[in-house]
Amino acid sequence: MSSENGPEQGGAQDAPPEQLALIRESVRKAKTPRAKPRTWRGAALAKELPVARVLVDKGVLHLDRYFDYAVPEELDADAQPGVRVRVRFGAGRHRVRDGRREGGGLIDGYLVERLAESDYAGPLAALAQVVSPERILDEELLGLVRAVADRYAGSLADVLQLAVPPRNARAEKRDSPQPLPAPPAPEPGSWARYEQGAAFVEALASGGAPRAVWNALPGPQWTQELARAVAATLASGRGALVVLPDGRAVARADAALTALLGEGRHAVLTADAGPEKRYAQWLAVRRGAVRAVIGTRAAMFAPVRDLGLVALWDDGDDSHSEPHAPQPHAREVLLLRAAQDRCAFLLGGWSCTVEAAQLVETGWARPLVAGREQVRAAAPLVRTVGDQDLARDEAARAARLPTLAWQAVRDGLRHGPVLVQVPRRGYVPRMACAACRTPARCRHCSGPLEGQESGSALRCGWCGREEGAWHCPECGAFRLRAQVVGARRTAEELGRAFPAVPVRTSGREHVLDTVSDSPALVVSTPGAEPVAEGGYAAALLLDGWAMLGRPDLRAGEDALRRWLAAAALVRPQSAGGTVVAVAEPTLRPVQALVRWDPAGHALRELAERAELGFPPVSRMAAVAGPPEAVTGFLDTVELPREAEVLGPVPLPVTAPGRPRRVGAPPPGEHWERALVRVPPGRGAALAGALKAAQAARTARGSDTAVWVRIDPPDIG
DNA sequence: AGCACGCCGACT
DNA sequence: GTCGGCGTGCTC
Numbered sequence: 014m015s016s017e018n019g020p021e022q023g024g025a026q027d028a029p030p031e032q033l034a035l036i037r038e039s040v041r042k043a044k045t046p047r048a049k050p051r052t053w054r055g056a057a058l059a060k061e062l063p064v065a066r067v068l069v070d071k072g073v074l075h076l077d078r079y080f081d082y083a084v085p086e087e088l089d090a091d092a093q094p095g096v097r098v099r100v101r102f103g104a105g106r107h108r109v110r111d112g113r114r115e116g117g118g119l120i121d122g123y124l125v126e127r128l129a130e131s132d133y134a135g136p137l138a139a140l141a142q143v144v145s146p147e148r149i150l151d152e153e154l155l156g157l158v159r160a161v162a163d164r165y166a167g168s169l170a171d172v173l174q175l176a177v178p179p180r181n182a183r184a185e186k187r188d189s190p191q192p193l194p195a196p197p198a199p200e201p202g203s204w205a206r207y208e209q210g211a212a213f214v215e216a217l218a219s220g221g222a223p224r225a226v227w228n229a230l231p232g233p234q235w236t237q238e239l240a241r242a243v244a245a246t247l248a249s250g251r252g253a254l255v256v257l258p259d260g261r262a263v264a265r266a267d268a269a270l271t272a273l274l275g276e277g278r279h280a281v282l283t284a285d286a287g288p289e290k291r292y293a294q295w296l297a298v299r300r301g302a303v304r305a306v307i308g309t310r311a312a313m314f315a316p317v318r319d320l321g322l323v324a325l326w327d328d329g330d331d332s333h334s335e336p337h338a339p340q341p342h343a344r345e346v347l348l349l350r351a352a353q354d355r356c357a358f359l360l361g362g363w364s365c366t367v368e369a370a371q372l373v374e375t376g377w378a379r380p381l382v383a384g385r386e387q388v389r390a391a392a393p394l395v396r397t398v399g400d401q402d403l404a405r406d407e408a409a410r411a412a413r414l415p416t417l418a419w420q421a422v423r424d425g426l427r428h429g430p431v432l433v434q435v436p437r438r439g440y441v442p443r444m445a446c447a448a449c450r451t452p453a454r455c456r457h458c459s460g461p462l463e464g465q466e467s468g469s470a471l472r473c474g475w476c477g478r479e480e481g482a483w484h485c486p487e488c489g490a491f492r493l494r495a496q497v498v499g500a501r502r503t504a505e506e507l508g509r510a511f512p513a514v515p516v517r518t519s520g521r522e523h524v525l526d527t528v529s530d531s532p533a534l535v536v537s538t539p540g541a542e543p544v545a546e547g548g549y550a551a552a553l554l555l556d557g558w559a560m561l562g563r564p565d566l567r568a569g570e571d572a573l574r575r576w577l578a579a580a581a582l583v584r585p586q587s588a589g590g591t592v593v594a595v596a597e598p599t600l601r602p603v604q605a606l607v608r609w610d611p612a613g614h615a616l617r618e619l620a621e622r623a624e625l626g627f628p629p630v631s632r633m634a635a636v637a638g639p640p641e642a643v644t645g646f647l648d649t650v651e652l653p654r655e656a657e658v659l660g661p662v663p664l665p666v667t668a669p670g671r672p673r674r675v676g677a678p679p680p681g682e683h684w685e686r687a688l689v690r691v692p693p694g695r696g697a698a699l700a701g702a703l704k705a706a707q708a709a710r711t712a713r714g715s716d717t718a719v720w721v722r723i724d725p726p727d728i729g
Numbered sequence: 730a731g732c733a734c735g736c737c738g739a740c741t
Numbered sequence: 742g743t744c745g746g747c748g749t750g751c752t753c
Contacts, residue, residue, distance in 0.1 A: 067753080073730070080753040102752065103732075118731090133753050711730090712750080 058139075059089035062127035065140055068155075069102055070121040070170050075712040077168045080122075081131035083139045092140060095148030096124050097180060099141045123150045123173070147185055149177060149299055153354070154316050160349045163697065165723045166634070166704040167339025175335060176314035184293035189302035193278055198248035199241045203234045206391075207383045210238075217245035217322060217357055224351065225381035226369045227361035228612050230391040231581035233544065235326070235361065236269035242324060242359055243305050244273055251321025251356070252304040256313050256343045258330035259540070260285060261526060266307050266326075274305075282308030282315055310335055313346045323347040324359035329366045329567075329574045330540070334726060342724065344368060363581045363611065364574035367622060368629045370615035382612065392609045393552070393583040393590030396421075397598040418553050421593040422507070425551025426514055426532045428589055432545070432552040433507065433536045434579045444471060446485035447492035453483060507534050519543050539575035548584035554594040566627060566728060573602040573614055580606070628724060632696035634703055635728070637664060637686040638719035646719045650706035653691055653698040661687035688728065699723075 066079045082100055084092050092098065102120045119141055131137060154176060162172045198218035204210030209225070216223040229235045239255055246253040257263045260283055270279050280294045280303040297303045299316045306315040310333055325333070325347050333343040344360065351358040358378060360369050372378040383391075398415040425431040444453040444462050453462040453471070455478060462471045462480055471480040471493075484491050508516040516534045519525040525543035528535055532550075535543060554576050576594060584590030596603045605614035623630040636643055643661045652658070664684040691699045703721050710716050 064753095069752090071730080076730095076752080082753060100753085131753075135753070137753055 057086040059084040059086055059092070061089075062129055064128040064131045064137065065092055065098070065124050066126040066128060067098060067100055067122040067140075068125050068150075068169060068173070069100065070123065070173065071102075073168065073170070073711060075708040077162070077170070077708070079125060081128070081133045081137055083137040084127070085139050088140050088143050091143040091146040092124055092127070093146065093148055094124055094126055094152075095150045096146055097144035097149065098122050098124050099144060101138050101141055125150070125155065144180065145182070145185055147296070149296075149316075151316070154314070156353055157314065157346075157350060160353060161341050161346055162339070163700060163704075164345060164349065165339035165341050166700040166707065166721055167341075171338045172341070175311065175337060175341070178292050178295050178311075179288060181289045181292040184289045184296060187293055189293075189297040189300045190277060192302050192304065195250050196244055196247055196274055196278065199244040199273065202237060202241050204238055204241060206230060206387045207381055209379065209381055210383075213359075213381055214241055214245045217242060218248045220249040220251070220321070222321075222351075222355055222357045224358040224372075224378040225360070226365070226373050226378045226612075227359055227381040228365055228383070229361050229363050229581075230383050230387060231363060231393070231577075231583070231609075232391050232548070232585070235363075236265045237273070239266055239324060239326065239359075239361070240269040240273040242322060243270060243279070243307075246322040246357065247274070247278065247304055249321055251319045252317035253306070253322040253324070254312065254315055254317050254320065254347075254350075255305075255307040255324040255326070256310060256333070256347065257307065257326045258332045259309060261524070262326060263307055263309055264526075265544075270305070270307065277303075279303060279305035279307060280315075282306055282312040284309060284311060310343045313341075313343045313350075320350065320354045320356045322357040322359065323350050324361065327362040327364070327574075327578075328360055328369060329362065329364055329570060331726070340722065345724075348372075362574075363577040364570070365611040365615040366570060366574075367615050367619045370612065370619045371629050373612075374616070374619060380612065388609050390587065391585050393580055393592045394586040395580065395592045395594065395607045395609070397603055397607060398593060398595045399597045399599070415595060418555075418593045418595060419510075421551045421591050422511070422534070422553060425549070425591065426511060426534070427550075428532075429530050429547060429550035429584075430528050430533045430535050430545045432542060432549045432579055432582060433534060434542065434552065434554045434575070435536060435538060436555070436575075444493045446488060446490050447494040448490035449485060449488040451485055451487040453480075453485075453493055455480065507536065517543075537579075539578065542579055542582055544582060548588070548590060549582050550584060550589060551591045551593070552579050552583045554579060554592065554596070566622075569600075569602040570615070570618060572596075573605055573611060576602075576606050577609075577611060626690060628728075631690050631692055632699060632723070633691075633725060633728065634689045634699055635686055635722045635725035636661075636689065636703075636719055637684055637722070639717055640683065640685045642717040642719045643685050643687055645716060646706060646710060647687060649709065650702055652689065652702050653695050655692050655695055656699060656702075657690045659688040659690060661685040688725070696723075 063084050065082045065084045067082050069076060069080055080100070080102070098121075099119045100122050101118070103118060121144070158169060158172045158176050161167070162169050199214065201211035201214045204214050207213075207227075213223055213225055229238070243253040243255060255266060257266055263281060263283055267281050280298050282291070282294055286294065295315070298306055301318040304318065306312055306317055308315065325344055328344040335341050335343075347358065350356070360372065360378065373380050396417060398417050402415060402417070422431050445451060446453065455462055457478055462483065471483060472478070483493065511534060514532055514534055516536060517525060517528060519535065519537040519541045521538065521541065524541045525535070528543045528545050530545065530547045535545070535549070537543065580592045583592055594603060594606060598604065598607070601617065602614060605611060619630070622628065636646055638646070640661065647658060662685060664686050689699060689703075700723055707719070707721055710719070
């Protein structure tokens with residue numbers, strides 16, 4: 014091991030392993046350095062499989078490939094596939110001085126594979142360090158990460174950061190619990206209410222892989238049904254994964270699972286656990302000590318062993334969209350897992366997205382639905398108040414609440430809590446003409462005029478200018494009405510109307526989990542509705558027409574989803590449960606609410622999208638950035654033949670001070686956006702083309718960046 | 730992203 | 742000659 018290249022000076026014992034690899038000094042002198050494979054001299058390398066294929070953890074597209082490193086003898090035992098490693102990774106050719114290699118910093122990576130030889134012609138650097146012998150990245154997880162990166166035109170390293178939590182040495186030292194033997198198969202329980210419910214649970218228990226879109230009946234039983242699906246999968250000797258939209262839903266599913274299976278059979282993966290606990294839970298899953306996982310979106314990558322079931326609750330909730338690049342959606346990730354692992358798939362919710370409807374329509378999944386009589390038995394009575402009713406209703410114009418709504422609240426309060434769903438927090442955010450309902454807009458920039466704290470003037474939500482003398486440009490009227498009235502104001506008004514009843518509010522900054530069965534007014538924004546122990550006696554869905562007014566593809570679907578989520582917390586009609594929706598009864602989502610038919614609504618939306626060439630029937634990608642950058646990108650990208658480029662068009666001005674989604678493009682002056690659309694089946698080709706063009710672009714470095722987003726959420 | 734290489738013009 | 746500008750390309 015001695016040689017004039019002298020890695021030994023100072024004693025081989027003390028030298029870091031990386032220095033033990035010999036790097037031929039003659040490389041620079043030789044005119045054809047790559048002509049022949051290198052031989053190793055002077056370094057003690059692993060006797061078997063001395064090459065380590067490493068995935069370098071750097072989120073740059075053109076680095077989205079593996080690099081080969083030499084495995085020093087000392088690291089041979091620990092350097093197993095799946096471990097975290099550190100390697101020297103740097104630019105250009107390295108200086109070789111005193112036989113040691115310099116330049117290039119130490120960066121993290123994952124050892125993907127051990128090989129007998131490398132197909133890289135140059136000399137290999139040595140692994141610097143095996144961070145820990147814990148093998149965390151197996152072939153299956155790597156395959157999933159790659160599939161997600163491909164689907165979303167993102168880099169492996171970016172997706173890897175979403176999939177693997179940061180290491181925590183203390184958690185790694187802890188022993189995971191002993192795995193428990195499979196539990197007995199559960200009874201179908203309330204799954205019996207669904208036409209294919211019992212069969213679905215039996216299929217899971219017997220090792221099958223059924224795929225279903227589940228339209229859950231209103232009421233609290235969905236958590237038990239999820240728990241039974243998990244238990245049945247465990248009974249078959251396989252693992253299960255359930256992803257839910259928020260911490261509260263996870264807590265409910267957790268309670269149901271614990272009630273059915275006891276402690277220790279499932280792990281809860283949520284963001285709010287500390288890093289040590291989070292990693293310990295993740296490791297317990299990775300090690301196979303825990304076979305079932307429930308959690309919020311980050312759990313979609315959980316390395317469950319022998320995956321038998323992936324389940325997702327309420328896929329229309331936008332918190333299922335990962336805000337970090339490449340912004341994968343939990344539904345799509347779980348679809349990829351179901352395909353890769355050939356496991357069962359359960360997409361459940363009170364509502365139904367067009368994507369879910371498409372899974373049924375294409376025959377990939379079967380509907381898991383209850384018959385009409387079951388729906389009638391579980392759902393509350395839904396009544397609507399539309400414009401014509403309002404026009405006839407003197408009381409409604411004076412106060413903001415129609416008579417029917419007052420009655421429902423008053424009657425409901427005699428029997429229990431009443432839920433009032435208001436679409437947004439704040440204080441009269443948007444104003445419209447009281448006569449014709451034309452939105453009130455700023456005369457300088459056309460931004461929305463917003464009401465201030467009671468009494469003071471109107472102000473533009475975009476440019477901030479005050480408006481002192483508004484009149485309607487359409488009909489000339491001078492009176493305004495609040496288009497959306499926030500929770501605080503509604504709470505004040507209702508509180509005054511029912512002075513004997515406590516008013517509780519639940520919203521973004523303060524979310525109530527549950528309320529008791531005693532009469533109370535519960536004012537909540539969508540998604541923050543507390544669960545009433547015995548169900549709400551009534552619910553009031555306010556300002557529905559404002560919810561539907563958004564110029565967004567999903568406006569109808571979203572409104573219906575939010576209404577159903579509130580209505581599902583109300584007692585069944587047979588127990589007096591009533592829902593009053595202040596919304597135009599001729600509108601499609603309102604009709605779907607009244608008939609409690611989310612699947613039918615989603616199917617009609619899907620047909621319309623197919624006709625218009627909209628997602629999810631076609632696949633779309635957005636390319637955003639400065640105009641020259643966008644056109645430059647579109648000139649270089651080699652799109653699939655069927656691709657259609659729409660735009661580019663200027664991006665709408667974003668209002669100052671408005672919260673911006675993480676991962677959205679940073680503020681840019683005069684940005685443009687183009688949409689690229691491909692027909693069904695060409696999504697992978699589109700993503701591949703965009704990724705290649707993006708890689709070439711960032712490698713060049715001279716060009717300004719463009720933002721590429723597959724499945725852009727806000728196309729209108 | 731860094732960082733080195735190399736191909737041009739200006740300089741001791 | 743050779744110093745150093747930055748444009749180009751590689752990183753095992």
